[in-house]
Amino acid sequence: MNALDRARELLAAHPVVDGHNDLPWALRQQVAYDLDRCDIAADQSGAGLHTDLPRLRAGGVGAQFWSVYVRSDMSGDDAVSATLEQIDIVRQLTDRYAGDLRLALTADDVEAARSEGRIASLMGAEGGHSINCSLATLRSLHALGVRYMTLTHNDNIPWADSATDEPRAGGLTRFGEEVVREMNRLGMLVDLSHVSADTMRDAVRVSEAPVIFSHSSARAVCDHPRNVPDDVLASLPANGGVAMATFVPKFILPEAVAWTAAADENMRAHGFHHLDTTPEAMAVHQAFEASRPRPVATAATVADHLDHMREVAGVDHIGIGGDFDGTAFTPVDLADVAGYPNLIAELLRRGWSEADLAKLTWKNAVRVLRDAEAVARDVSSRRGPSVATIGALDG
Numbered sequence: 514m515n516a517l518d519r520a521r522e523l524l525a526a527h528p529v530v531d532g533h534n535d536l537p538w539a540l541r542q543q544v545a546y547d548l549d550r551c552d553i554a555a556d557q558s559g560a561g562l563h564t565d566l567p568r569l570r571a572g573g574v575g576a577q578f579w580s581v582y583v584r585s586d587m588s589g590d591d592a593v594s595a596t597l598e599q600i601d602i603v604r605q606l607t608d609r610y611a612g613d614l615r616l617a618l619t620a621d622d623v624e625a626a627r628s629e630g631r632i633a634s635l636m637g638a639e640g641g642h643s644i645n646c647s648l649a650t651l652r653s654l655h656a657l658g659v660r661y662m663t664l665t666h667n668d669n670i671p672w673a674d675s676a677t678d679e680p681r682a683g684g685l686t687r688f689g690e691e692v693v694r695e696m697n698r699l700g701m702l703v704d705l706s707h708v709s710a711d712t713m714r715d716a717v718r719v720s721e722a723p724v725i726f727s728h729s730s731a732r733a734v735c736d737h738p739r740n741v742p743d744d745v746l747a748s749l750p751a752n753g754g755v756a757m758a759t760f761v762p763k764f765i766l767p768e769a770v771a772w773t774a775a776a777d778e779n780m781r782a783h784g785f786h787h788l789d790t791t792p793e794a795m796a797v798h799q800a801f802e803a804s805r806p807r808p809v810a811t812a813a814t815v816a817d818h819l820d821h822m823r824e825v826a827g828v829d830h831i832g833i834g835g836d837f838d839g840t841a842f843t844p845v846d847l848a849d850v851a852g853y854p855n856l857i858a859e860l861l862r863r864g865w866s867e868a869d870l871a872k873l874t875w876k877n878a879v880r881v882l883r884d885a886e887a888v889a890r891d892v893s894s895r896r897g898p899s900v901a902t903i904g905a906l907d908g
Contacts (some may be wrong), residue, residue: 518717519867520857526533527871528575528627529853530878532727532757532834533637533706535580536564537599537606539838541840542791543732546602558849561792569632569882575875576623577632578727579603580839581659584786585666585675589645595901596643599695600636607634618658620883637704637727640666641673641692646903648695660882661702661725662710664689668850670905673770674709676738684711687906690719695899697722698848700889702881704727706739706759706834713745721883722888723753725893728834730765730818731825739764746822749830753884756826757834758818760847768808776801776841789843798841810844812852812859819860819873828869832878 582601587811615626617633626633672689763773777787
């Protein structure tokens, strides 16, 4: 049996729990949430999407964290409202495609979905701007089913520094630490993708529960601020957390960093947000690429990161978070959600055992969910909901 056939066989037994997919935002941008205009029961590659049900099945995906992301240039109640709209579309998807998708709120739900032959659908909020500095809003997102929150997106927020902004808080403020503690009490995973290295370190120090990186790779392999430094990776065994490697070329391929900066500037010069993946925006990207070919990442590029992350953090503390439909470009052989077998085949060829690959794809992520739930039961027995405010803690 060749490596690709072995990979598909392994994924049938231990499917992928993917940490981050931006299909909800793509549906907002492309069809204004009108699912009659975008039927993901059919192949949507012609519409420029990376994700649909046939390709999720082909890729061996058993659980997906759908990102209920809103752009970080949204703020205040506008950000909260947009996040609620994102949550609503995920729930519409799980209702409309109930034969394939099951809304999952717990590790037991994830396991049950797998036993039913459905894809567990979890939600993660991408950026603390989504709670508008309100712990009550955080609790409301959890009540609606959100099971992780990325503390920042691309810009600083009042209580935490982002990886891609100028440091202001020096990590987490006192209120930011209280957010982490309240997330622990709720059982909401603390996601440290997008945050500064100091924010990572502060959150690992404060958190009583395992943290995750829903879509970040190794900074030692590609020196981009979105990636995880080795000292933080090395802290994951004591914390119990999981770093989920992303596929975004500009975060994993050193040669792609400068090219992407130029491509982003070209997008802004044409009046588009640099993260825009609508057909009109992609036409601008493609014209730029025609004149200046982009460096191409492959599954081997991602495997280089996973090799390093396994060496530093250990095989019990790594996972996969592709960031499909949240990036304009993908590795050539990880073009969409059907591509996961290519990555697993590459790792098999590198000598990864099937037991280790089962941890990478399924077991580590499910264990982290279960551990966070156990911490929440303990913490909530000792303290009630926090009534702290940013004004009281940070002045």
